[in-house]
Amino acid sequence: MTKKIKENKTFSYINYSLIILFTLAIIIPLLNIVSSSFAGSKALAEENFIFFPSEWSLDNYRAVLNDTSMWSAFCVSVLKTVLGVITHVFFCSMVAYGLSKRYLLGRKVYTILGIITLFFSGGMIPTYLLMKDLHLLNNFWVYIIPQLFSYYDVIILMNFFRQLPDSLEEAAIIDGAGAWRILLTIIMPLSKPALATIALFNGVFQWNDFMTAKLYITTKRTLYPLQMKLYEIIVQQQAATMNNIGNFVVQTTSKGIQLATIVVTTVPILVIYPLLQKHFVSGMMLGSVKE
Amino acid sequence: MKNGWYTFYYMKEKSVHHIPAKNFAKDFRRQLPLQSMVLPGIVFMIIFSYIPIYGLTIAFKNYTVVDTFSSAQWVGLHNFEIVVKDRYFWQSIVNTLGISFLKLIIGFPAPIIFAIMIYELSEGTFKRAIQTISYLPHFLSWIVLGGMLIKWLSTTGFINQALLRLGFIDKPVNYLLNGKAYWWIAALSDVWKEAGWGTVLYLATMAGIDPTYYEAAKIDGAGRMRQIFSITLPLMRNIISLNFILTVSGLLHSNLDQAMVLMNSQNQAQSEVIDSYVYRMGLTQGDFSYATAVGLGVSIVSVIILYAANKITNRINEESVF
Numbered sequence: 001m002t003k004k005i006k007e008n009k010t011f012s013y014i015n016y017s018l019i020i021l022f023t024l025a026i027i028i029p030l031l032n033i034v035s036s037s038f039a040g041s042k043a044l045a046e047e048n049f050i051f052f053p054s055e056w057s058l059d060n061y062r063a064v065l066n067d068t069s070m071w072s073a074f075c076v077s078v079l080k081t082v083l084g085v086i087t088h089v090f091f092c093s094m095v096a097y098g099l100s101k102r103y104l105l106g107r108k109v110y111t112i113l114g115i116i117t118l119f120f121s122g123g124m125i126p127t128y129l130l131m132k133d134l135h136l137l138n139n140f141w142v143y144i145i146p147q148l149f150s151y152y153d154v155i156i157l158m159n160f161f162r163q164l165p166d167s168l169e170e171a172a173i174i175d176g177a178g179a180w181r182i183l184l185t186i187i188m189p190l191s192k193p194a195l196a197t198i199a200l201f202n203g204v205f206q207w208n209d210f211m212t213a214k215l216y217i218t219t220k221r222t223l224y225p226l227q228m229k230l231y232e233i234i235v236q237q238q239a240a241t242m243n244n245i246g247n248f249v250v251q252t253t254s255k256g257i258q259l260a261t262i263v264v265t266t267v268p269i270l271v272i273y274p275l276l277q278k279h280f281v282s283g284m285m286l287g288s289v290k291e
Numbered sequence: 292m293k294n295g296w297y298t299f300y301y302m303k304e305k306s307v308h309h310i311p312a313k314n315f316a317k318d319f320r321r322q323l324p325l326q327s328m329v330l331p332g333i334v335f336m337i338i339f340s341y342i343p344i345y346g347l348t349i350a351f352k353n354y355t356v357v358d359t360f361s362s363a364q365w366v367g368l369h370n371f372e373i374v375v376k377d378r379y380f381w382q383s384i385v386n387t388l389g390i391s392f393l394k395l396i397i398g399f400p401a402p403i404i405f406a407i408m409i410y411e412l413s414e415g416t417f418k419r420a421i422q423t424i425s426y427l428p429h430f431l432s433w434i435v436l437g438g439m440l441i442k443w444l445s446t447t448g449f450i451n452q453a454l455l456r457l458g459f460i461d462k463p464v465n466y467l468l469n470g471k472a473y474w475w476i477a478a479l480s481d482v483w484k485e486a487g488w489g490t491v492l493y494l495a496t497m498a499g500i501d502p503t504y505y506e507a508a509k510i511d512g513a514g515r516m517r518q519i520f521s522i523t524l525p526l527m528r529n530i531i532s533l534n535f536i537l538t539v540s541g542l543l544h545s546n547l548d549q550a551m552v553l554m555n556s557q558n559q560a561q562s563e564v565i566d567s568y569v570y571r572m573g574l575t576q577g578d579f580s581y582a583t584a585v586g587l588g589v590s591i592v593s594v595i596i597l598y599a600a601n602k603i604t605n606r607i608n609e610e611s612v613f
Contacts, residue, residue, distance in 0.1 A: 095332030122343020
């Protein structure tokens with residue numbers, strides 16, 4: 001018996017130390033970026049630190065925050081995220097509510113049409129050509145309209161709506177409420193956990209998405225979101241380092257700006273992260289009870 | 292009339308079958324509020340999913356800028372014939388498979404092991420903190436992570452510094468400019484980002500395991516390792532094999548965001564993956580038909596792999612995706 005206890009103790013020690021090691025492998029690189037973004041240009045040029053630069057400074061952030069194009073990119077990102085999430089959640093709930101009624105005429109056809117979209121897509125080029133024909137290139141609405149609907153989210157919501165007790169709806173019917181009214185005043189308020197999960201995941205997608213801008217915003221750079229702006233800075237910086245363009249001072253300054261932009265771009269995600277964490281496990285569960 | 296569809300609502304499912312077909316128009320009208328909710332979604336799918344699917348036909352056509360999907364000239368399999376002979380296409384296939392394979396052997400077991408390790412921790416703040424930290428990288432965008440990787444892997448980055456101080460290397464190397472290292476960078480950075488998040492599904496499955504199994508095993512004298520191998524892992528077999536099928540069928544899926552941000556002229560021969568090649572041929576060079584042919588060909592092969600993987604695992608155990 002004592003042998004068993006000893007074995008279990010060793011197991012615990014090894015388990016705890018390995019887990020701490022893995023976690024450090026996540027934290028250390030991230031802290032390195034944060035502390036580098038607060039480093040002065042001299043410290044950045046020498047770069048002989050991991051956590052504590054020889055000189056702290058806010059110059060990098062000052063440079064980023066004084067750049068008006070950065071602010072406009074920030075506004076585009078916020079606007080596309082907020083508007084995108086609201087329209088996506090509303091549109092998906094609307095379709096899901098209709099489809100959750102088993103007596104809906106044509107429901108079978110609608111479901112088949114939806115399921116096919118989960119497995120087949122036209123891919124990058126045909127989609128690009130469609131956007132071009134719809135005049136969505138270099139247009140702010142390219143962030144919103146193609147993201148309105150996702151059949152996957154519809155399935156999640158549909159399953160959630162079905163779990164709600166029928167009696168609530170029946171009571172509203174007797175009081176003379178119409179379908180739209182029931183959806184807006186009864187179903188949606190009762191489905192907050194499901195709606196929050198979808199909103200948060202869609203919000204993270206919208207905030208992090210840069211491919212939409214890369215593909216469809218070809219000339220109008222004022223429509224670049226923050227991620228695309230960061231991408232541009234990174235690409236320029238890479239090219240400069242490789243070809244040794246510009247002098248040393250210019251290179252370290254742009255390196256500092258790049259680091260500060262990385263942090264600024266990530267802060268909103270960190271702010272909503274606690275909220276996200278509350279919801280994503282339930283979200284995974286909702287996703288797994290597919291039809 | 293306004294609430295007409297509710298009478299219908301009370302008829303419920305069973306009675307729907309008894310309604311003669313000639314009433315379809317009338318019933319449809321009763322359901323108008325509901326139909327008006329669903330139909331915008333259907334219209335959306337037709338425009339944004341089905342028109343691009345129809346647009347795949349340009350892979351068999353010679354599409355030029357002035358054409359529409361249907362007006363382009365048919366050329367049969369001409370585009371595919373060029374694709375097969377294209378050296379750069381095969382290069383992108385090799386890179387995609389190479390990166391995916393490394394991701395499979397490292398990234399597939401990693402979340403399973405990590406999840407078991409977390410599961411074995413006692414409940415409390417420490418466990419929750421570990422979970423919070425390990426999920427975090429999943430929510431960083433690839434652009435942010437790409438920028439970070441460029442810094443970490445540069446000659447002055449912390450990886451070079453650590454290796455220099457430990458005496459493994461004599462002079463710093465910029466790993467991103469070194470094509471040979473690229474597959475490993477791509478695969479390992481992906482594992483770093485997603486391994487923690489991958490545990491969510493496994494942990495949820497493990498939470499469903501009946502604790503009496505472990506109690507019984509303890510009484511029988513089984514140690515912690517024995518419990519993992521004889522109880523936890525066998526009970527997770529289904530979810531593991533399901534995930535395996537999905538991972539294997541995704542071998543030809545490439546990570547476009549990652550390739551876009553980490554690619555440079557020095558490592559392009561190793562970092563060009565299928566999606567970035569489609570992007571370059573289609574959108575940078577304007578050869579829409581050719582790029583569509585590349586994309587379509589790869590999707591067809593992917594479906595075949597999924598089917599095969601499903602068949603094989605089906606043989607091994609009863610679980611299957613379909």
